[in-house]
Amino acid sequence: MTFAALDDVAIARAKAGDLAALERLYRAYEGMVYTLARRMCRSAEDAEDVLQETFFQVCRSIKSFRGTGGGSLTAWVKRIAASKALMRVRYAKYRETDELHEETDAGVHDGDVGLGLDLEAALARLSDTSRAVVWLHDVEGYTHEEIAELMGKSVSFSKSQLSRAHARLRRMLGEESVC
Amino acid sequence: MLRHCTIQEMLDVRDGEGSVAALRHLDECDQCRQELERAHQRVAALKALPSLRPPRNRWSAVRDLVDAERRQSRWIRSGWLSLAAAAVAVFLVGTDGVFQTGADEEDARAAELQALVDHVEELDEALGVVRTRTRAVNGLTALTIADLEDQIALVDSRIDLARQMSLSREDVTNLWRQRVALTNALVSTHVRQVSSVGF
Numbered sequence: 001m002t003f004a005a006l007d008d009v010a011i012a013r014a015k016a017g018d019l020a021a022l023e024r025l026y027r028a029y030e031g032m033v034y035t036l037a038r039r040m041c042r043s044a045e046d047a048e049d050v051l052q053e054t055f056f057q058v059c060r061s062i063k064s065f066r067g068t069g070g071g072s073l074t075a076w077v078k079r080i081a082a083s084k085a086l087m088r089v090r091y092a093k094y095r096e097t098d099e100l101h102e103e104t105d106a107g108v109h110d111g112d113v114g115l116g117l118d119l120e121a122a123l124a125r126l127s128d129t130s131r132a133v134v135w136l137h138d139v140e141g142y143t144h145e146e147i148a149e150l151m152g153k154s155v156s157f158s159k160s161q162l163s164r165a166h167a168r169l170r171r172m173l174g175e176e177s178v179c
Numbered sequence: 180m181l182r183h184c185t186i187q188e189m190l191d192v193r194d195g196e197g198s199v200a201a202l203r204h205l206d207e208c209d210q211c212r213q214e215l216e217r218a219h220q221r222v223a224a225l226k227a228l229p230s231l232r233p234p235r236n237r238w239s240a241v242r243d244l245v246d247a248e249r250r251q252s253r254w255i256r257s258g259w260l261s262l263a264a265a266a267v268a269v270f271l272v273g274t275d276g277v278f279q280t281g282a283d284e285e286d287a288r289a290a291e292l293q294a295l296v297d298h299v300e301e302l303d304e305a306l307g308v309v310r311t312r313t314r315a316v317n318g319l320t321a322l323t324i325a326d327l328e329d330q331i332a333l334v335d336s337r338i339d340l341a342r343q344m345s346l347s348r349e350d351v352t353n354l355w356r357q358r359v360a361l362t363n364a365l366v367s368t369h370v371r372q373v374s375s376v377g378f
Contacts, residue, residue, distance in 0.1 A: 019242060026238045034233040051233055053329060055241045087322050119224050138222045152319025163187040166218060175217055
């Protein structure tokens with residue numbers, strides 16, 4: 001099922017709490033939400049939890065959704081998913097590990113040089129925060145202002161995380177650089 | 180600019196926010212232009228990563244949570260309050276001979292449970308009021324609110340389950356204590372937010 005399969009009538013039924021319509025909404029968006037969560041979170045289990053939390057939130061809050069049409073619904077669902085995934089990045093069990101990553105991020109990762117990893121493996125090796133920022137900004141199209149708001153951080157924090165992410169990706173992918 | 184562009188400067192250029200000096204340098208430097216092109220290619224490759232499908236169907240778990248929450252809200256309005264009120268009535272009447280050993284303790288537990296349920300009802304009302312006054316919410320507060328709401332929904336579903344499984348009063352009381360603590364935290368979060376925007 002594609003996003004377009006959800007017309008205004010289906011959205012209205014979902015807003016009225018119709019479980020069949022809510023399930024259609026789940027089927028239409030589960031891939032999008034899971035992909036976003038899986039790219040941002042460290043493990044598949046976390047991504048599945050984000051998927052469940054996102055749709056529970058969607059079912060509870062869809063009455064307050066004010067947009068019309070599939071496009072704005074997509075953005076609304078995606079924003080909830082991003083919030084849930086970031087919440088996991090911030091508060092979940094990887095907290096300590098992530099702090100360690102952040103610490104080491106400040107320096108040069110000599111071990112990254114010449115790894116020649118594929119992109120998915122390189123992405124997985126980034127710190128949770130850097131991975132979340134690079135995915136939200138470069139793939140999902142969020143601005144640094146939006147990311148800063150979602151993360152409760154500054155715009156410069158978002159920019160510096162993106163910059164670090166690219167520097168590490170470049171090294172891990174074995175690209176030569178002049179910078 | 181005599182030196183090569185930093186990654187940050189290149190990303191700024193890519194995002195249309197590059198400085199004049201960085202733009203001028205890129206015009207003149209093949210190496211930096213190639214680096215910028217590689218950054219574009221990296222992003223294109225990220226966007227081209229395949230979509231993923233969840234390994235397990237989570238809809239049934241979501242639907243169970245939604246069902247439980249709906250049952251819970253109906254139940255809060257009707258069943259449990261009546262039951263708790265009846266328990267308190269027994270406590271107040273203090274029928275001689277019905278509860279001999281441990282009657283005082285049992286009555287005290289019933290009273291505590293009733294107090295917790297009443298407290299939650301008051302907090303839910305306060306929450307309704309303060310929610311209408313919360314306008315601008317920053318990202319971190321929104322995350323906190325969503326997290327607390329999720330936890331409350333989970334506790335509600337557990338209370339519902341406890342009722343269906345006829346768990347002990349102690350277990351149910353513990354769940355209501357959690358509900359009070361979480362609702363308190365949620366109300367406080369909204370109040371702080373209202374105060375901080377000078378409502």
